[in-house]
Amino acid sequence: MTPPLDLSRRQFLTAASLTAAAALLAGCAPGSTPGTGPQTLQFWHLLSGGDGVTMSQLLQKVNDAQNAFRIRPTVLAWGTPYYTKLAMAGAGGRAPDVAIMHATRTVGWAPGGLLDPWDLDRLADLGVDDSTFPKPIWEKGFVGEQMFSVALDAHPFVAMFNTDICDAAGVLDSDGALQQTTSPEEFLEQLRAIGGQASGHALSYGYLGDGAQMWRLFYTLYSQHGSPIELPAGGKAVMDKDVAVESLSFMRTLLDGEIAAAQADYGTAVAEFSTGKSGMLFTGVWELRTMQNAKLPFDATMIPTLYGTPAVYADSHSFVLPHQTHADPVKRDLTYQFVADMLKGSFGWAEAGHIPAFLPVTESPDYADLLPQAHYAEAAKHVVYDPTAWFTGSGSNFQGEFGAAVQNVLLKGDDPVAAIDRFEERVNTMLAQPNPADPEGTFGS
Template identity: 80%
Template sequence: MTPPLDLSRRQFLTAATLTAGAALLAGCSPLSPTGSRTETLQFWHLLSGGDGVTMSSLLDGVNSAQSDYRIRPTVLAWGTPYYTKLAMAGAGGRAPDVAIMHATRVNGWAPGGLLDAWDVDRLAELGVDRSTFPGPIWEKGFVGDRLFSVALDAHPFVLMFNTDICDAAGVLDSDGTLRETSSPEEFVDQLREVGAQAPDHALSFGYLGDGAQMWRLFYGLYAQHGLQIELPVGGKAVIDKDAAVEALRFMQTLLDGEIAAARADYGGAVAEFATGKSGMLMTGVWELRTMQAANLPFDATTIPTLYGTPAVYADSHSFVLPHQANANDERRDLVYRFVADMLKDSFQWAEAGHIPAYLPVTSSPAYDDLVPQAHYASAADHVVYDPTAWFTGSGSSFQGEFGAAVQNVLLSGADPAAAIDRFEARVNTLLRQPNPADPEGTWKS
């Protein structure tokens, strides 16, 4: 068959050969202690570093807790390499049994038949349903009226703060949490107090050459206006220019060389905070273990609500069913059990910094004692994902397009309104292009 994505025939046949070999390996399963066959399930993910170590531990746990299935993970490089290989596998109908995708990427895949939908009734039998997830996270799994992804977590953009520096600045409440600010002016005043006590800067924020970083902060601030960018298929982007310009101007205010370095990349910002030279850091929860390893006195909270509406930019690592031409019902049912087992045993994932999507975990007494994770857990109720379109999401080029349009605003004080115009024009060009997974636009939910 012809692959639905823009792949060469050689790439497609190579992917099909590799995944066929994986399927053959999956059939070589040992017997369980009861005499029944232990099925080996193929699981692909893109988690490396500390997250990869934690995922390996979680998989060891579910493998040892039962004898009906064994998970064989395959770890591929984050971003485009991962999604390209997974797409080829799905296009060939010989994909792994289950995989991790960012929730923001699913909308571009489901229309082309690269993913199979989850049976919500079977999930419910295993204790996984709408009532066990924060509303925004559960709803993100749907494309049309079918569930295509089941979130393991939310990993939001948060504010970490050095408790020693902030205490010296007098910006902590009596319980040690950061004093609440509710307007841009209040937050800037707080940052200036912190800056008076910090060796280098009040705030660390790295953005140079990193469209994702610029987008995470911008879109969280934009959404705090009670707005979301809309990207209608075949239409034009709906962007509130006043709110967009305000968000960029506020980002300019932060990057004045005193509150935060005017020019900093991601690694430099993380290092500045980790070495105690700044009072605060805007970053993702995935840096939690970096700071713990640095033996830094720190806590974390959500980005302050500065424009009236609580909103926190985030994405979710989610379980998906890559399309299989002839899915085996018994193996597929074991996949459902595996996902339910992972969700119910996701406390370790919380220890790594992510917010588990499964509410029985985050509502447990043990989670309340998990600091600083419990201090930003409320973000799960206010997550804002990328605007829905086939070209958006983590690891896509969309966030890079945003960075290319606005970096000079932050770097050299260029006009924010002109930058938003450039970004909007580029997005409108993308909206006129068909989804490579569904070039004829024939898919119906």
């Protein structure tokens, strides 16, 4: 395969290594010629189902509100197919004008030139800067000194709870909120009270064969101890093994067959809670509409802070600029306007359950009246993302590796110390491998 004109050897190697010679997505027609009317901006995203419907509605509002541009969306399958095609497009000169990526994935892409950085001054001109975002969400957009992603949202792991069951169990406060618990022992006591009023389990939590589900809860609990896992490029994982073992052991305690089912997959857990059989569900905010459609009496809150430091696992759907060798300055400027318009109009995204990253939305009176979303909005201030490394992030193999290492602790009661050792060994093996998006090894050196 010969690199196309204007494609550097580095970018060519980047695309080849990331995509294993995957084909370019067809149908990326160019937009309007400058001066002939509204410009067509190509926008790729990976949102389907209810989120896809909501995104279509937001895009229509942006299109209808102005005459300078029209957004042409392309929806691709979530996960590897999406990132494969986006990588090839970014390297082969046929990139869309803007795309959605998970914030946790950008660190693996920026070094190889697959993404263009955002101009902070231009964003600030449009009212988008560090004062309009929660600090951890804004900072996650940076790789080194440059910003490569602008978050649309945070979608954290939360606790949904059946208000009828919890009220009967006496675990709601005078405002109808779940009573705060500040230690593992208090939380277990609360769950046992809930279980006494539920026809099923106190807690629904599905994990079988789902490394992401195991990781979301584990890293929430681990981070509540006050220090993240660090994965230095070319080095060894920095992880408090005692904290890791304690966090994993507590997960196992929950799965005793009474508090939560010892064996349950994600779908089973969602079904148990949505049919009113359990009192609480650990899940992502993306299940909000599932529960609303089920006509369930429920509310939602941050997962309780059991180890001293408020922390909740999350990722963010973020806007990125796939690399364009000769970016059209008119379209690039309109892309900035599009992103600013989406952020400012993201209340509809909040209705779908996600926490908008743009603070003027979440701090508005309308958002305060949006329930249960307003009850877990505080999570945006305490989000923790995957440890930073080229191989981590949503849809990556990292979370699957975690699941493979620890599942038998949850399923069969295997030794958690040995499981954490297995996980650390796998992570160190990945750390020893070069970032395929940085074939010259320049990032982090």
